[in-house]
Amino acid sequence: MSTDMQQYSIDNQRAEIKRYADEHGMIVVRRYADEGRSGLDLEGRAGLQQLLADVAAFPPFSAVLVLDVSRWGRFQNADQAAFYEYMCVMHGVRVVYVAEPFENDRSPLTAVLKSLKRHLAAEYSRELSAKVKAGQARLAKLGFHMGASPGYGYRRMLTDAAGNPRRMLRPGEYKAVITDRVVLVPGPADEVDLVRDVFRLAAEGISTYRIAQQLNEAGRLTARGRPWREQRIRSMIENPKYAGFCIYGRTTKSIGAKPGRCPHWVESRGTHQPLVSVELFREANAIRKGRGESRSDERALADLKEVLEREGRLTLRIIDDAPGVLSAQAYVRRFGSLRAVYERLGYRTSRDFTYADVRQRIRPWRESMLRFVAERLMDGGSDVERRGWVLRIDDAWTVAFDTLKSVRASNSRWWRITQVHPAADITVFARMAVDGSAPLDFLVIPRCAFIEPLTVGRRPVTTEPFTYLSLGVLFDLAKSTRRQRLCG
Numbered sequence: 001m002s003t004d005m006q007q008y009s010i011d012n013q014r015a016e017i018k019r020y021a022d023e024h025g026m027i028v029v030r031r032y033a034d035e036g037r038s039g040l041d042l043e044g045r046a047g048l049q050q051l052l053a054d055v056a057a058f059p060p061f062s063a064v065l066v067l068d069v070s071r072w073g074r075f076q077n078a079d080q081a082a083f084y085e086y087m088c089v090m091h092g093v094r095v096v097y098v099a100e101p102f103e104n105d106r107s108p109l110t111a112v113l114k115s116l117k118r119h120l121a122a123e124y125s126r127e128l129s130a131k132v133k134a135g136q137a138r139l140a141k142l143g144f145h146m147g148a149s150p151g152y153g154y155r156r157m158l159t160d161a162a163g164n165p166r167r168m169l170r171p172g173e174y175k176a177v178i179t180d181r182v183v184l185v186p187g188p189a190d191e192v193d194l195v196r197d198v199f200r201l202a203a204e205g206i207s208t209y210r211i212a213q214q215l216n217e218a219g220r221l222t223a224r225g226r227p228w229r230e231q232r233i234r235s236m237i238e239n240p241k242y243a244g245f246c247i248y249g250r251t252t253k254s255i256g257a258k259p260g261r262c263p264h265w266v267e268s269r270g271t272h273q274p275l276v277s278v279e280l281f282r283e284a285n286a287i288r289k290g291r292g293e294s295r296s297d298e299r300a301l302a303d304l305k306e307v308l309e310r311e312g313r314l315t316l317r318i319i320d321d322a323p324g325v326l327s328a329q330a331y332v333r334r335f336g337s338l339r340a341v342y343e344r345l346g347y348r349t350s351r352d353f354t355y356a357d358v359r360q361r362i363r364p365w366r367e368s369m370l371r372f373v374a375e376r377l378m379d380g381g382s383d384v385e386r387r388g389w390v391l392r393i394d395d396a397w398t399v400a401f402d403t404l405k406s407v408r409a410s411n412s413r414w415w416r417i418t419q420v421h422p423a424a425d426i427t428v429f430a431r432m433a434v435d436g437s438a439p440l441d442f443l444v445i446p447r448c449a450f451i452e453p454l455t456v457g458r459r460p461v462t463t464e465p466f467t468y469l470s471l472g473v474l475f476d477l478a479k480s481t482r483r484q485r486l487c488g
Contacts, residue, residue, distance in 0.1 A: 010035050013067045020065060020098035029061050030054070042073070042080075042422070042447065052084060052448035055091050064088055068099045069114055070121040078118035079395060083425075087448075137248060143271030144181045146248055152223055152236065153195040153275050157185045184241070184272040192275055194220055198236055199276045202284035207327040208233040209320035230329070237288060240267075243281035244274030300326055300334065305345055314347060361436035362403050369430055369439075370401045373474055382478045390424045396481045399474060400424035404431045404443075404456070415456040420447050428471065431456060442468050 010033050021028050032047040042048060051064070066072065072081035085095050095104055100117075102110050139146060149171075150156050156169040161179040168185075169175075175182060186192050194215070201211050212228040215221075222228060240247050246268040295303075303325040308314050311322075316338070319328040328338065335341045342349060366389070374384050374391055385392040390400045400421035406413045413434055420427035426446050430439040443456070443466045456467075 013071070016067055017065045017098055020096070026063070026065070028065070030059075045073075048073070048084070049448055052087060053451060055088050055093050056446075056448060059091075059093060061093065063094045063096055065096050065098055068097050069117040070124075072118075074121040074124060075118075078115065078122055081118050081121075082114070083396065139181070141246075141248075141268050143183065143246055143268055145184050145246075145272075150184055150187075151239065151241065152232075153187050153191045153242065154184045154272075155187045156182050159183055186273055186275060191223070195236065195242060195275045198233060199242070199280050199284045202237050202288055203280060205287050207320050208237065208288070209327055209329070213320070230327075237284055240281070241272070242275045243278045244272060245269050246271040295326070297334065300331070301341070301344055304331070304341065308345060308347055314342065314345075314349070358405065358434075358436035362405055362432050365430055365432065365439065366401055366403050369403075369428070369471070373399070373401070373428075373471055376475060377478050380475065380478060381482055387423075390421065393478055394481045397426065397477070398424045399426045399428060401428050402430070403439075404429050405436070406432065406434050417443065417445070417454040417456070419453075420445055420450045422447075426474075428474070442471055444468055444471075444473055 014031070014033075018028065020026075032051040034045040034047040055064075069081070072084055075081055088095050097104050100113075102113055104110060104114075145156060158166040158169050158175055159181050160166060160177075161181065163181070163183075166180065169182065198211055198215075201214070202208070206214075209230045212230050212233045215228045215233075220228070222232065236242065304314070304319065304322075307318065307322045307325060311318050316328045319325065319331065326334075331341050332338060335344065370386075370389065370391065374386065377384050377391075377393060383394050385395075389402070390398050392398050400423070402421070404415040404417065406415055415429075415431050417429060424447065426444060427450075429443040429445070431441050431443060432438070433440055443454075445454075445466045449466075
Protein backbone atom coordinates (compact mmCIF):
# COMPACT_ATOMS: atom_id res chain seq x y z
CA MET A 1 0.00 0.00 0.00
CA SER A 2 1.27 3.52 -0.84
CA THR A 3 -1.23 6.35 -0.31
CA ASP A 4 -3.97 4.50 -2.10
CA MET A 5 -7.71 4.25 -1.49
CA GLN A 6 -8.86 2.92 1.88
CA GLN A 7 -9.91 -0.39 0.33
CA TYR A 8 -6.21 -1.19 -0.14
CA SER A 9 -5.13 -0.46 3.44
CA ILE A 10 -2.96 -3.13 5.02
CA ASP A 11 -5.60 -3.88 7.67
CA ASN A 12 -8.34 -4.39 5.08
CA GLN A 13 -6.13 -6.64 2.98
CA ARG A 14 -5.15 -8.69 6.03
CA ALA A 15 -8.79 -9.08 7.07
CA GLU A 16 -9.91 -10.22 3.60
CA ILE A 17 -7.04 -12.70 3.35
CA LYS A 18 -7.75 -14.12 6.82
CA ARG A 19 -11.44 -14.49 5.99
CA TYR A 20 -10.60 -16.41 2.79
CA ALA A 21 -8.10 -18.62 4.62
CA ASP A 22 -10.63 -19.47 7.35
CA GLU A 23 -13.34 -20.30 4.82
CA HIS A 24 -11.03 -22.62 2.87
CA GLY A 25 -9.36 -24.38 5.80
CA MET A 26 -6.00 -22.68 5.34
CA ILE A 27 -3.54 -21.63 8.05
CA VAL A 28 -1.62 -18.37 7.52
CA VAL A 29 1.95 -19.14 8.56
CA ARG A 30 3.72 -16.02 7.32
CA ARG A 31 2.81 -12.46 6.28
CA TYR A 32 4.55 -10.12 3.84
CA ALA A 33 3.61 -6.44 3.65
CA ASP A 34 5.02 -3.27 2.11
CA GLU A 35 3.24 -0.53 4.01
CA GLY A 36 3.60 3.00 2.66
CA ARG A 37 5.60 1.84 -0.38
CA SER A 38 4.94 2.53 -4.06
CA GLY A 39 4.07 -0.41 -6.27
CA LEU A 40 5.73 0.99 -9.38
CA ASP A 41 8.88 -1.12 -9.01
CA LEU A 42 10.52 -3.68 -6.78
CA GLU A 43 13.03 -1.26 -5.22
CA GLY A 44 12.26 -0.50 -1.60
CA ARG A 45 9.66 -3.28 -1.31
CA ALA A 46 11.35 -5.42 1.31
CA GLY A 47 8.21 -7.52 1.87
CA LEU A 48 7.87 -8.61 -1.75
CA GLN A 49 11.61 -9.18 -2.07
CA GLN A 50 11.57 -11.40 1.04
CA LEU A 51 8.59 -13.33 -0.31
CA LEU A 52 10.39 -14.07 -3.58
CA ALA A 53 13.55 -15.07 -1.71
CA ASP A 54 11.57 -17.44 0.55
CA VAL A 55 9.73 -18.94 -2.41
CA ALA A 56 13.05 -19.71 -4.09
CA ALA A 57 14.39 -21.36 -0.89
CA PHE A 58 11.83 -24.16 -0.29
CA PRO A 59 9.25 -22.24 1.77
CA PRO A 60 7.12 -23.79 4.55
CA PHE A 61 3.89 -22.94 2.71
CA SER A 62 2.10 -24.18 -0.41
CA ALA A 63 0.14 -21.08 -1.47
CA VAL A 64 0.40 -17.31 -1.51
CA LEU A 65 -2.80 -15.37 -0.83
CA VAL A 66 -3.02 -11.92 -2.46
CA LEU A 67 -5.95 -9.49 -2.36
CA ASP A 68 -6.07 -8.92 -6.13
CA VAL A 69 -3.88 -8.82 -9.22
CA SER A 70 -2.81 -5.18 -8.71
CA ARG A 71 -1.22 -5.93 -5.31
CA TRP A 72 1.88 -7.38 -6.96
CA GLY A 73 2.46 -3.83 -8.18
CA ARG A 74 1.37 -1.36 -10.79
CA PHE A 75 4.45 -2.09 -12.88
CA GLN A 76 4.65 -0.23 -16.17
CA ASN A 77 5.68 -3.50 -17.78
CA ALA A 78 2.69 -5.70 -17.04
CA ASP A 79 4.77 -8.85 -17.57
CA GLN A 80 6.79 -8.04 -14.43
CA ALA A 81 3.89 -8.98 -12.16
CA ALA A 82 3.30 -12.09 -14.27
CA PHE A 83 6.96 -13.02 -13.85
CA TYR A 84 6.77 -12.86 -10.06
CA GLU A 85 3.63 -14.98 -10.09
CA TYR A 86 5.38 -17.45 -12.38
CA MET A 87 8.32 -17.65 -9.94
CA CYS A 88 5.92 -18.84 -7.26
CA VAL A 89 4.30 -21.42 -9.52
CA MET A 90 7.69 -22.63 -10.77
CA HIS A 91 8.68 -23.45 -7.17
CA GLY A 92 5.44 -25.30 -6.44
CA VAL A 93 3.63 -22.44 -4.70
CA ARG A 94 0.24 -21.57 -6.14
CA VAL A 95 -1.07 -17.99 -6.13
CA VAL A 96 -4.63 -17.25 -4.98
CA TYR A 97 -6.39 -13.90 -5.54
CA VAL A 98 -8.93 -13.72 -2.73
CA ALA A 99 -10.95 -10.72 -3.99
CA GLU A 100 -11.02 -11.49 -7.70
CA PRO A 101 -14.23 -12.81 -9.32
CA PHE A 102 -12.33 -15.62 -11.07
CA GLU A 103 -10.35 -18.66 -10.04
CA ASN A 104 -6.62 -18.41 -10.70
CA ASP A 105 -6.49 -21.49 -12.86
CA ARG A 106 -4.74 -21.90 -16.19
CA SER A 107 -7.81 -21.36 -18.34
CA PRO A 108 -7.59 -18.94 -21.31
CA LEU A 109 -10.25 -16.66 -19.78
CA THR A 110 -8.28 -16.31 -16.54
CA ALA A 111 -5.11 -15.48 -18.46
CA VAL A 112 -6.95 -12.76 -20.41
CA LEU A 113 -8.52 -11.27 -17.28
CA LYS A 114 -5.22 -11.19 -15.36
CA SER A 115 -3.40 -9.59 -18.29
CA LEU A 116 -6.14 -6.98 -18.63
CA LYS A 117 -6.07 -6.12 -14.92
CA ARG A 118 -2.27 -5.80 -14.94
CA HIS A 119 -2.44 -3.35 -17.86
CA LEU A 120 -5.26 -1.41 -16.17
CA ALA A 121 -3.18 -1.13 -12.99
CA ALA A 122 -0.25 0.27 -14.98
CA GLU A 123 -2.52 2.71 -16.83
CA TYR A 124 -4.03 3.89 -13.54
CA SER A 125 -0.56 4.89 -12.32
CA ARG A 126 0.26 6.70 -15.57
CA GLU A 127 -2.98 8.70 -15.48
CA LEU A 128 -2.57 9.53 -11.79
CA SER A 129 1.02 10.65 -12.39
CA ALA A 130 -0.05 13.03 -15.16
CA LYS A 131 -2.83 14.53 -13.01
CA VAL A 132 -0.59 15.02 -9.99
CA LYS A 133 2.16 16.62 -12.06
CA ALA A 134 -0.30 19.02 -13.74
CA GLY A 135 -1.74 20.03 -10.37
CA GLN A 136 1.68 20.61 -8.83
CA ALA A 137 2.80 22.67 -11.83
CA ARG A 138 -0.28 24.89 -11.49
CA LEU A 139 0.37 25.47 -7.77
CA ALA A 140 4.07 26.17 -8.42
CA LYS A 141 3.09 28.80 -11.00
CA LEU A 142 1.04 30.50 -8.28
CA GLY A 143 4.15 30.65 -6.10
CA PHE A 144 3.53 27.81 -3.68
CA HIS A 145 6.46 25.65 -2.58
CA MET A 146 6.16 22.06 -3.84
CA GLY A 147 9.38 20.56 -2.46
CA ALA A 148 9.98 18.99 0.93
CA SER A 149 13.14 20.84 1.97
CA PRO A 150 13.23 24.64 1.69
CA GLY A 151 17.03 24.80 1.52
CA TYR A 152 19.52 26.74 3.63
CA GLY A 153 18.37 30.29 4.41
CA TYR A 154 14.65 29.61 3.95
CA ARG A 155 11.83 28.18 6.02
CA ARG A 156 8.39 26.81 5.10
CA MET A 157 5.33 28.81 6.14
CA LEU A 158 1.93 27.09 6.21
CA THR A 159 -0.93 29.22 4.88
CA ASP A 160 -4.65 28.67 4.37
CA ALA A 161 -6.33 28.63 0.96
CA ALA A 162 -6.60 32.45 1.02
CA GLY A 163 -2.87 32.91 1.68
CA ASN A 164 -3.16 33.86 5.36
CA PRO A 165 -0.20 32.58 7.43
CA ARG A 166 -0.93 29.78 9.87
CA ARG A 167 2.43 28.75 11.35
CA MET A 168 6.01 27.79 10.51
CA LEU A 169 6.58 24.15 9.62
CA ARG A 170 9.41 22.34 11.36
CA PRO A 171 11.65 19.88 9.47
CA GLY A 172 9.71 16.69 8.74
CA GLU A 173 6.29 18.29 9.22
CA TYR A 174 3.66 18.36 6.47
CA LYS A 175 0.35 20.09 6.03
CA ALA A 176 -2.66 18.31 7.50
CA VAL A 177 -5.42 20.06 5.54
CA ILE A 178 -5.53 19.42 1.79
CA THR A 179 -6.55 23.02 1.00
CA ASP A 180 -3.62 24.52 2.92
CA ARG A 181 -0.54 25.69 1.02
CA VAL A 182 3.18 26.14 1.76
CA VAL A 183 5.27 29.19 0.87
CA LEU A 184 8.96 30.03 1.37
CA VAL A 185 9.96 32.76 3.83
CA PRO A 186 13.44 33.94 4.91
CA GLY A 187 15.01 31.96 7.73
CA PRO A 188 17.19 33.17 10.64
CA ALA A 189 19.30 36.26 10.06
CA ASP A 190 22.60 34.39 10.38
CA GLU A 191 21.58 31.98 7.60
CA VAL A 192 20.47 34.83 5.35
CA ASP A 193 23.78 36.63 5.94
CA LEU A 194 25.72 33.47 5.06
CA VAL A 195 23.82 33.05 1.78
CA ARG A 196 24.58 36.65 0.81
CA ASP A 197 28.27 36.17 1.72
CA VAL A 198 28.45 33.09 -0.51
CA PHE A 199 27.05 34.94 -3.52
CA ARG A 200 29.30 37.94 -2.86
CA LEU A 201 32.42 35.77 -2.72
CA ALA A 202 31.37 33.91 -5.87
CA ALA A 203 30.87 37.23 -7.67
CA GLU A 204 34.43 38.17 -6.65
CA GLY A 205 35.75 35.09 -8.43
CA ILE A 206 36.43 32.90 -5.37
CA SER A 207 36.11 29.18 -6.16
CA THR A 208 33.34 27.14 -4.55
CA TYR A 209 35.95 24.95 -2.85
CA ARG A 210 37.62 27.98 -1.31
CA ILE A 211 34.25 29.45 -0.22
CA ALA A 212 33.41 26.21 1.61
CA GLN A 213 36.86 26.24 3.17
CA GLN A 214 36.49 29.82 4.41
CA LEU A 215 33.10 29.07 5.94
CA ASN A 216 34.43 26.01 7.75
CA GLU A 217 37.50 27.88 9.02
CA ALA A 218 35.19 30.57 10.42
CA GLY A 219 33.11 27.92 12.21
CA ARG A 220 29.99 28.59 10.13
CA LEU A 221 28.25 25.23 9.67
CA THR A 222 25.22 24.00 7.74
CA ALA A 223 21.73 23.91 9.27
CA ARG A 224 22.47 20.35 10.43
CA GLY A 225 25.72 21.39 12.07
CA ARG A 226 27.96 19.83 9.42
CA PRO A 227 30.92 21.34 7.56
CA TRP A 228 30.26 22.93 4.20
CA ARG A 229 31.24 21.06 1.05
CA GLU A 230 31.98 22.37 -2.42
CA GLN A 231 28.96 20.64 -3.92
CA ARG A 232 26.59 22.35 -1.47
CA ILE A 233 28.04 25.75 -2.24
CA ARG A 234 27.81 25.15 -5.98
CA SER A 235 24.21 23.98 -5.65
CA MET A 236 23.33 27.12 -3.68
CA ILE A 237 24.91 29.49 -6.21
CA GLU A 238 23.10 27.81 -9.13
CA ASN A 239 19.66 27.78 -7.44
CA PRO A 240 17.39 30.59 -8.76
CA LYS A 241 15.16 30.49 -5.68
CA TYR A 242 17.66 32.69 -3.83
CA ALA A 243 16.89 35.43 -6.39
CA GLY A 244 13.12 35.07 -5.87
CA PHE A 245 12.39 32.64 -8.73
CA CYS A 246 10.18 29.59 -8.34
CA ILE A 247 11.41 26.81 -10.62
CA TYR A 248 9.43 23.59 -10.85
CA GLY A 249 9.63 20.60 -13.18
CA ARG A 250 12.96 21.49 -14.81
CA THR A 251 13.58 17.76 -15.15
CA THR A 252 10.92 15.11 -15.45
CA LYS A 253 10.60 11.52 -14.29
CA SER A 254 7.00 10.98 -15.23
CA ILE A 255 5.74 7.42 -15.50
CA GLY A 256 6.01 6.18 -19.05
CA ALA A 257 8.56 8.83 -20.05
CA LYS A 258 12.34 8.76 -19.97
CA PRO A 259 14.01 10.96 -17.33
CA GLY A 260 15.38 14.17 -18.75
CA ARG A 261 14.91 17.88 -19.12
CA CYS A 262 11.26 18.90 -19.36
CA PRO A 263 10.41 21.36 -22.17
CA HIS A 264 7.43 22.74 -20.22
CA TRP A 265 8.86 23.48 -16.80
CA VAL A 266 7.43 26.26 -14.64
CA GLU A 267 9.30 29.48 -13.88
CA SER A 268 7.69 32.25 -11.83
CA ARG A 269 9.32 35.40 -10.49
CA GLY A 270 8.49 37.27 -7.31
CA THR A 271 6.72 34.34 -5.67
CA HIS A 272 8.72 34.71 -2.45
CA GLN A 273 11.16 37.12 -0.88
CA PRO A 274 14.63 36.87 -2.47
CA LEU A 275 17.76 36.66 -0.35
CA VAL A 276 20.02 38.18 -3.04
CA SER A 277 19.35 40.52 -5.93
CA VAL A 278 18.87 39.20 -9.45
CA GLU A 279 21.94 41.16 -10.53
CA LEU A 280 24.16 39.54 -7.87
CA PHE A 281 22.77 36.10 -8.71
CA ARG A 282 23.55 36.50 -12.41
CA GLU A 283 26.98 37.99 -11.76
CA ALA A 284 27.99 35.15 -9.42
CA ASN A 285 26.92 32.50 -11.93
CA ALA A 286 28.42 34.31 -14.93
CA ILE A 287 31.83 34.66 -13.26
CA ARG A 288 31.78 31.09 -12.02
CA LYS A 289 30.84 29.80 -15.47
CA GLY A 290 33.35 32.04 -17.20
CA ARG A 291 36.23 30.79 -15.06
CA GLY A 292 36.42 27.68 -17.19
CA GLU A 293 34.66 28.23 -20.49
CA SER A 294 36.62 31.28 -21.60
CA ARG A 295 40.01 29.58 -21.32
CA SER A 296 41.63 27.22 -23.77
CA ASP A 297 43.39 24.08 -22.57
CA GLU A 298 46.78 25.73 -23.20
CA ARG A 299 45.84 28.78 -21.15
CA ALA A 300 44.48 26.66 -18.28
CA LEU A 301 47.69 24.62 -18.17
CA ALA A 302 49.86 27.75 -18.39
CA ASP A 303 48.04 29.26 -15.41
CA LEU A 304 48.61 26.10 -13.40
CA LYS A 305 52.28 25.99 -14.40
CA GLU A 306 52.73 29.45 -12.89
CA VAL A 307 51.26 28.13 -9.64
CA LEU A 308 53.66 25.16 -9.76
CA GLU A 309 56.66 27.44 -10.24
CA ARG A 310 55.52 29.69 -7.41
CA GLU A 311 54.61 26.94 -4.88
CA GLY A 312 57.08 24.27 -5.92
CA ARG A 313 54.41 21.56 -5.84
CA LEU A 314 50.75 20.94 -6.65
CA THR A 315 47.93 19.53 -4.57
CA LEU A 316 44.16 19.77 -4.76
CA ARG A 317 44.13 22.40 -2.00
CA ILE A 318 46.93 24.48 -3.59
CA ILE A 319 45.05 24.53 -6.90
CA ASP A 320 41.76 25.59 -5.31
CA ASP A 321 43.43 28.26 -3.18
CA ALA A 322 45.34 29.77 -6.10
CA PRO A 323 43.66 32.96 -7.37
CA GLY A 324 42.92 33.25 -11.08
CA VAL A 325 43.07 29.55 -11.97
CA LEU A 326 40.40 26.91 -12.51
CA SER A 327 39.31 24.77 -9.59
CA ALA A 328 40.79 21.30 -9.22
CA GLN A 329 37.45 19.75 -10.17
CA ALA A 330 37.37 21.86 -13.33
CA TYR A 331 40.77 20.49 -14.32
CA VAL A 332 39.56 16.95 -13.63
CA ARG A 333 36.44 17.46 -15.77
CA ARG A 334 38.49 18.92 -18.61
CA PHE A 335 41.49 16.53 -18.66
CA GLY A 336 40.03 13.41 -17.04
CA SER A 337 42.16 13.31 -13.87
CA LEU A 338 44.74 15.30 -11.92
CA ARG A 339 47.32 12.75 -12.95
CA ALA A 340 46.68 13.59 -16.61
CA VAL A 341 47.10 17.28 -15.75
CA TYR A 342 50.40 16.61 -13.97
CA GLU A 343 51.66 14.62 -16.95
CA ARG A 344 50.81 17.49 -19.30
CA LEU A 345 52.83 19.82 -17.07
CA GLY A 346 55.74 17.39 -16.71
CA TYR A 347 55.25 17.44 -12.95
CA ARG A 348 56.27 14.33 -10.98
CA THR A 349 54.76 13.71 -7.58
CA SER A 350 55.61 11.21 -4.86
CA ARG A 351 51.95 10.19 -4.62
CA ASP A 352 51.21 6.60 -5.67
CA PHE A 353 48.86 6.54 -8.65
CA THR A 354 48.88 2.75 -9.07
CA TYR A 355 45.23 2.59 -8.01
CA ALA A 356 44.39 5.02 -10.80
CA ASP A 357 46.12 2.78 -13.37
CA VAL A 358 44.13 -0.23 -12.15
CA ARG A 359 40.87 1.71 -12.24
CA GLN A 360 41.68 2.93 -15.76
CA ARG A 361 42.24 -0.65 -16.95
CA ILE A 362 39.04 -1.90 -15.30
CA ARG A 363 36.74 0.83 -16.63
CA PRO A 364 36.37 -0.46 -20.25
CA TRP A 365 35.45 -3.98 -19.13
CA ARG A 366 31.94 -3.05 -18.04
CA GLU A 367 31.01 -1.71 -21.48
CA SER A 368 32.81 -4.59 -23.20
CA MET A 369 30.97 -7.18 -21.11
CA LEU A 370 27.56 -5.60 -21.74
CA ARG A 371 28.09 -5.33 -25.51
CA PHE A 372 29.41 -8.89 -25.76
CA VAL A 373 26.33 -10.31 -24.02
CA ALA A 374 23.94 -8.12 -26.04
CA GLU A 375 25.49 -9.17 -29.37
CA ARG A 376 25.52 -12.87 -28.46
CA LEU A 377 21.88 -12.73 -27.35
CA MET A 378 20.77 -10.95 -30.51
CA ASP A 379 22.69 -13.44 -32.64
CA GLY A 380 20.79 -16.18 -30.83
CA GLY A 381 17.42 -14.60 -31.69
CA SER A 382 16.60 -12.67 -28.53
CA ASP A 383 15.09 -9.19 -28.49
CA VAL A 384 17.49 -6.97 -26.54
CA GLU A 385 16.84 -3.43 -25.33
CA ARG A 386 19.51 -1.41 -23.53
CA ARG A 387 18.81 1.12 -20.79
CA GLY A 388 22.02 2.44 -19.30
CA TRP A 389 23.83 -0.55 -17.79
CA VAL A 390 20.72 -2.75 -17.94
CA LEU A 391 19.62 -5.07 -20.77
CA ARG A 392 15.98 -6.13 -21.13
CA ILE A 393 15.82 -9.58 -22.72
CA ASP A 394 12.75 -10.65 -24.71
CA ASP A 395 10.70 -8.21 -22.62
CA ALA A 396 10.76 -10.90 -19.91
CA TRP A 397 13.81 -10.30 -17.68
CA THR A 398 16.56 -7.76 -17.12
CA VAL A 399 20.27 -8.04 -16.39
CA ALA A 400 22.73 -5.36 -15.23
CA PHE A 401 26.53 -5.35 -15.40
CA ASP A 402 29.26 -4.08 -13.09
CA THR A 403 32.88 -4.73 -12.17
CA LEU A 404 34.54 -5.48 -8.82
CA LYS A 405 37.92 -4.02 -7.91
CA SER A 406 39.92 -5.85 -5.25
CA VAL A 407 40.46 -4.33 -1.82
CA ARG A 408 43.66 -4.85 0.17
CA ALA A 409 43.66 -5.71 3.88
CA SER A 410 46.85 -6.82 5.62
CA ASN A 411 48.29 -9.52 3.34
CA SER A 412 45.04 -10.54 1.69
CA ARG A 413 42.70 -9.32 -1.03
CA TRP A 414 38.94 -9.49 -1.30
CA TRP A 415 36.08 -8.21 -3.43
CA ARG A 416 33.05 -6.62 -1.78
CA ILE A 417 29.46 -6.49 -3.14
CA THR A 418 27.37 -3.99 -1.20
CA GLN A 419 24.28 -3.95 -3.42
CA VAL A 420 22.83 -5.24 -6.66
CA HIS A 421 21.24 -3.07 -9.34
CA PRO A 422 17.76 -2.03 -8.08
CA ALA A 423 16.20 -1.99 -11.56
CA ALA A 424 17.44 -5.40 -12.78
CA ASP A 425 16.31 -8.95 -12.06
CA ILE A 426 19.93 -10.16 -12.27
CA THR A 427 23.22 -8.32 -11.71
CA VAL A 428 26.44 -9.68 -13.19
CA PHE A 429 29.70 -8.68 -11.49
CA ALA A 430 33.04 -9.27 -13.18
CA ARG A 431 35.55 -10.02 -10.41
CA MET A 432 38.66 -8.33 -11.73
CA ALA A 433 42.26 -9.40 -11.25
CA VAL A 434 44.34 -7.41 -8.77
CA ASP A 435 46.03 -5.47 -11.59
CA GLY A 436 42.71 -4.92 -13.39
CA SER A 437 43.88 -6.68 -16.54
CA ALA A 438 41.04 -9.23 -16.91
CA PRO A 439 38.10 -10.84 -15.06
CA LEU A 440 38.85 -13.80 -12.80
CA ASP A 441 35.25 -15.03 -12.88
CA PHE A 442 31.66 -13.74 -12.88
CA LEU A 443 29.12 -13.48 -10.08
CA VAL A 444 25.55 -13.78 -11.37
CA ILE A 445 23.25 -12.69 -8.54
CA PRO A 446 19.42 -12.53 -8.76
CA ARG A 447 17.99 -9.51 -6.99
CA CYS A 448 15.56 -11.61 -4.95
CA ALA A 449 18.47 -13.71 -3.61
CA PHE A 450 20.57 -10.75 -2.45
CA ILE A 451 19.86 -10.27 1.25
CA GLU A 452 23.11 -8.90 2.68
CA PRO A 453 26.52 -7.70 1.40
CA LEU A 454 28.79 -10.43 0.06
CA THR A 455 32.56 -10.72 0.46
CA VAL A 456 34.53 -12.76 -2.08
CA GLY A 457 37.90 -13.97 -0.85
CA ARG A 458 37.27 -14.08 2.87
CA ARG A 459 34.20 -16.33 2.75
CA PRO A 460 34.24 -18.06 -0.61
CA VAL A 461 31.39 -20.40 0.32
CA THR A 462 29.01 -17.40 0.54
CA THR A 463 29.27 -16.65 -3.17
CA GLU A 464 29.83 -20.16 -4.53
CA PRO A 465 26.24 -20.65 -5.80
CA PHE A 466 26.52 -17.43 -7.83
CA THR A 467 30.04 -17.87 -9.27
CA TYR A 468 30.62 -18.83 -12.92
CA LEU A 469 33.74 -18.99 -15.06
CA SER A 470 31.86 -17.66 -18.10
CA LEU A 471 28.68 -15.81 -19.01
CA GLY A 472 27.12 -18.88 -20.61
CA VAL A 473 24.46 -19.03 -17.89
CA LEU A 474 22.88 -15.88 -19.37
CA PHE A 475 22.70 -17.42 -22.82
CA ASP A 476 21.10 -20.58 -21.38
CA LEU A 477 18.51 -18.45 -19.59
CA ALA A 478 17.76 -16.58 -22.82
CA LYS A 479 17.20 -19.88 -24.64
CA SER A 480 14.59 -20.79 -22.04
CA THR A 481 12.70 -17.51 -22.39
CA ARG A 482 12.83 -17.76 -26.20
CA ARG A 483 11.26 -21.21 -26.02
CA GLN A 484 8.50 -19.89 -23.77
CA ARG A 485 7.88 -17.04 -26.19
CA LEU A 486 7.61 -19.42 -29.15
CA CYS A 487 5.24 -21.67 -27.23
CA GLY A 488 3.06 -18.67 -26.37
